[in-house]
Amino acid sequence: MLHIGLIREEKQPHDNRVAFTPQQCQWITRHHPQVRISVQPSHWRCFTDDEYAAAGITLSEDLSDCEVLLGIKEVPADKLLSGKTYLFFSHTRKKQPHNQHMLQTILEKQITLIDYECLVHADGARILGFGFFAGVVGAHNGLLTYGKKTGTYSLVPVHRCHDFKELINHYFGAKLPPLKIAITGSGRVAAGTLEVMGLLGIKYIPPEEYLINTYAYPVYTQLKAGELYLRKTDKTYSREDFHLHPEQYDCRFLPFVTATDILMNGIYWDERIPPLFTWNDLAKENFRIKVIADITDDTNGSIPSNLGDSSIDDPVYGVDRQTRERTTPFLPDTLDMMCVSNLPNELPRDASQYFGDQLMKYVFDELQQENSVTIRNATIADKGALTERFDYLKDYVREED
Numbered sequence: 001m002l003h004i005g006l007i008r009e010e011k012q013p014h015d016n017r018v019a020f021t022p023q024q025c026q027w028i029t030r031h032h033p034q035v036r037i038s039v040q041p042s043h044w045r046c047f048t049d050d051e052y053a054a055a056g057i058t059l060s061e062d063l064s065d066c067e068v069l070l071g072i073k074e075v076p077a078d079k080l081l082s083g084k085t086y087l088f089f090s091h092t093r094k095k096q097p098h099n100q101h102m103l104q105t106i107l108e109k110q111i112t113l114i115d116y117e118c119l120v121h122a123d124g125a126r127i128l129g130f131g132f133f134a135g136v137v138g139a140h141n142g143l144l145t146y147g148k149k150t151g152t153y154s155l156v157p158v159h160r161c162h163d164f165k166e167l168i169n170h171y172f173g174a175k176l177p178p179l180k181i182a183i184t185g186s187g188r189v190a191a192g193t194l195e196v197m198g199l200l201g202i203k204y205i206p207p208e209e210y211l212i213n214t215y216a217y218p219v220y221t222q223l224k225a226g227e228l229y230l231r232k233t234d235k236t237y238s239r240e241d242f243h244l245h246p247e248q249y250d251c252r253f254l255p256f257v258t259a260t261d262i263l264m265n266g267i268y269w270d271e272r273i274p275p276l277f278t279w280n281d282l283a284k285e286n287f288r289i290k291v292i293a294d295i296t297d298d299t300n301g302s303i304p305s306n307l308g309d310s311s312i313d314d315p316v317y318g319v320d321r322q323t324r325e326r327t328t329p330f331l332p333d334t335l336d337m338m339c340v341s342n343l344p345n346e347l348p349r350d351a352s353q354y355f356g357d358q359l360m361k362y363v364f365d366e367l368q369q370e371n372s373v374t375i376r377n378a379t380i381a382d383k384g385a386l387t388e389r390f391d392y393l394k395d396y397v398r399e400e401d
Contacts, residue, residue, distance in 0.1 A: 001034055001035075001036060002034060002035045002036070002067060002068065002367075002368060003035075003036045003037075003038065003065055003066045003067055003068070004035060004036070004037045004038070004066060004067075004068045004069075004070060005037075005038045005039070005040065005060075005063035005066030005068070005069045005070070006018055006019060006020060006025075006037065006038070006039045006040060006069075006070055006071075007040050007063065007069050007070065007071045007075065007079075008040040008041065008042040008045070009042065009044070009045070009071060009072055009073055010075065010076050010079050011073045011074050011075070011076060014044040015072050015073045015342065015345060016044050016045055016046045016345055016348040017046060017072045017130070017344065017345065017348045017351055017352045017355070018045055018046065018047060018072065018352045018356075019070040019071070019072065019087070019352070019355065019356060019359060020037070020070070020352075020356045020359070020360075021047055021349070021352055021353050021356055022047055022051045022052045022054070022055035022057060023055060024353070024356040024357075024360060025037045025039070025052065025055060025057045026055040026056060026057065027360075028360070028364070029056070029057070036058075037057055037058070038057075038058045038059070038060045038063060038065075038066060039052045039057055039058065039059050039060070040059075040060065040061060040063055041059050041061060046348035046349045046352060047349065047352070063081065064081060066084070067084065067085060068084070068085045068086075068087070068367065069081070069084050069085070069086050069087070070086075070087050070088070071086065071087070071088035072088060072089065073088065073089060074088065074089070074090055074091060074099055074102055075088060075102065076102070077101055077102050077104075077105035080102075080105055080106060080109055080111060081109075081111075082109040082110055082111065083109070083110050083111065083383075084111055084112070085111070085112040085113075085114065086106075086111060086112070086113050086114070087114045087115075087116060088115075088116065089115065089116050089117055090102070090103070090113060090115045090117075090380065091117075092115070092380060092393065092396075093115065093117065093118065093380065093390065093393070095393065095396040100396060100397070100399065103380075103381070103393070103396070103397055104397050106381050106384070107381055107384050107385070107386070107397060108384070109384065110383050110384035111381060111383075111384060112379065112381060112382050112383055113379065113380045113381040114375060114378050114379050114380070115378055115379075115380050116128045116129075116378075117129075118377065118378035118380070119362075119363060119374060119375075119377075119378040120374070120377070120378070121362070127358060127362045127363060127374075128355060128358050128359060128362075128363070129188055129355075130344035130351050130354075130355060131187060131188030131189040131191075131192065131266075132188045132189070132191050132192040132195075132354060133164075133192060133343070133344040133347050133350060133351040133354065134188075134189055134192060134295055134343040134344050135188065135189040135190060135191060135192020135193040135194075135195070135196075135266055135295060136158075136164070136167075136192040136193070136195055136196055136347065137158050137192075137340075137343040137344065137346045137347055138189070138192070138193065138264060138266070138293045138295035138338070138340075138343050139183075139192065139193040139195075139196035139197070139264055139293065139295075140155065140158050140167070140196055141157075141158070141293055141315055141316075141338045141340065141343070142181075142262050142263075142264050142291055142292075142293030142338055143155060143176070143196070143200075143262065144157065145291045145293070145315075145316050145329070145330075145336050145338055146179065146261065146262050146290060146291045147176075148316075148329075148330050149290055149291060149329070149330045149336055150177075150290075152176075152177045153174070153175065153176055153177065155170065155174065156170050157346075158346040158347060159312055159345075159346040161347070162349070163347065163349045163350055164347050164350040167347070168199060171199050171200055174200060176200065176202070176218045177218070178214075178215055178216055178217055178218060179218050179219075179261040179262065180210065180215070180218075180219055180220070180221075180259060180260050180261050180262075181197070181202065181218070181219070181220035181221075181260070181261065181262045181263075181264060182210075182220070182221055182223060182256050182259075182260040182262070182263050182264070183197075183220055183221070183222045183223070183264045183266065184222075184223050184228060184253075184263070184264070184265050184266055184267040184276070184302075185223075185224070185225075185265070185266030185267040185268070185296070186222070186224040186225065187266065187268070189266030189295050189296060190222065190224075190266045192266075193264045193266060193295070194222070197220050200218075202218045202219065202220050203215075203217065203218070203219050203220070204219070204220060204221065204222070205219045205220070205221050206221065207221045207222075207223060207227060207256075210256075210259060211255055211256065211259050212259075221256075223253065223256070223267075225237065225239065225242065225267065225268070226239070227252070228251060228252055228253055228267065228276075229242060229246070229249040229250065229251055229252065229273075229274075230249060230250055230252060231248055231249050231250075232248055232249065232250050233248070237249075246270070246272045246273040246274075247272045247273075247274075249273075249274070250274065251273075251274040251275065251276060253276040253277060254276075254277055254281060257277055257281060257286070257287050257288060257289055258286045258287070258288050259288065260288060260289050261288065261289065261290055261291070262289070262290070262291045262292075262293070263276075263289050263291070263292045263293070263303075264293045264295060265292065265293065265294045265295055265296055265302060265303055266295045266296055267296060267302055268296070269296060269298050269301045269302040271301075273302065275301070275302050275303065275304050276302050276303060277304070278304060279304050279305070279324055282304070282305060282321050282335065283321050283322055287321065289335065290335065290336065291335075291336045291338070292305065292306075292335065292336070292337050292338070293338045294306050294337060294338065294339045295343065297309065297339050297340070297341050299339075303337075305319045305324075305335055305337055306337060306339050307319060307326050307337070307339075308339065309339055309340065309341045310337070310338065310339045310340050311340060312340055312342065312343075312345060312346055315338050315340050316329040316330075316336050316337065316338050317329055317336070317337055317339075318330070318331055318334035318335065318336055318337070319334060319335045319336075319337055320333075320334060321333070321334070321335055362374075363375075377389060380393070
């Protein structure tokens with residue numbers, strides 16, 4: 001018998017997503033009689049306690065009988081139960097300072113930590129993530145912001161919708177003016193932005209045509225990494241080489257700043273990768289972009305004008321293109337930035353269902369195996385000891401926090 005517990009999200013601000021929906025829990029218990037599931041009650045979870053109870057799932061404040069505990073965000077150190085196996089996004093593998101104490105506590109309490117972010121298929125592709133719904137919400141928010149800034153149309157905020165289906169209903173009859181949208185990236189985030197383009201009937205234009213033509217209707221282009229970055233020496237792109245040596249590549253986005261109204265940024269970034277443009281580019285008169293939805297949301301990252309996170313309740317801030325300072329949004333001459341770090345929380349029911357589906361398909365069976373390579377490779381700590389793959393974190397956990 002395997003007893004799984006769905007923990008209440010305790011990190012502030014509270015996340016409203018969950019690893020398994022009530023229907024997914026019900027399906028698991030029906031098809032896997034050797035598995036029990038208990039759910040810790042929560043006032044802020046997107047699925048109510050009553051929905052779990054109606055699905056026949058046990059609600060219990062005390063999860064001490066569970067062997068495996070599933071969450072979403074980091075678990076506060078004082079909420080960690082000794083000797084358990086936890087799965088959540090720990091944000092520790094890059095030695096993030098704010099989670100150092102949590103990982104130290106995990107080791108002290110003899111806990112096994114499996115990080116969702118480290119669960120990958122044999123080809124290295126990540127199994128789990130919320131990127132698709134981050135892309136959906138980010139694209140919508142970018143369009144909503146442009147409508148507010150120009151006064152030409154209005155869209156309902158996503159978080160006012162019960163779910164994705166209701167959001168789609170709001171798109172019926174929505175008419176956008178002629179505008180040009182550049183989408184960067186080719187992963188889950190980009191897939192989410194492309195979904196919104198399709199739902200709103202926004203037409204795809206190849207990059208070379210997009211740059212030189214004007215249109216009487218809204219259009220978008222998509223710039224994948226191979227179109228954005230070329231090696232300085234021979235003007236070619238290799239995905240493997242780019243991830244190893246991004247500093248040897250030039251960014252080719254600059255021509256698009258003169259042809260684009262909204263930038264929806266979903267490209268992978270680290271500090272060695274050149275930004276899409278510079279502050280000096282932003283200050284020039286031919287910089288046309290009015291709104292940037294920075295969905296990947298790296299402060300001072302691929303978008304220099306990302307001056308920090310915004311929130312679901314207050315998603316947009318302006319940036320003065322000359323002084324480089326934050327301003328109120330929707331002013332005529334500012335660049336408006338949408339930099340919400342928890343976008344999937346605006347569609348939590350759909351995001352949770354999608355996440356749980358992937359978890360059931362690719363991780364659930366692995367969890368029940370004794371020697372799963374997939375699970376082992378994603379295990380940061382095993383019964384209170386760093387695993388060999390994550391032994392490089394030993395200095396991180398020894399430091400005084």
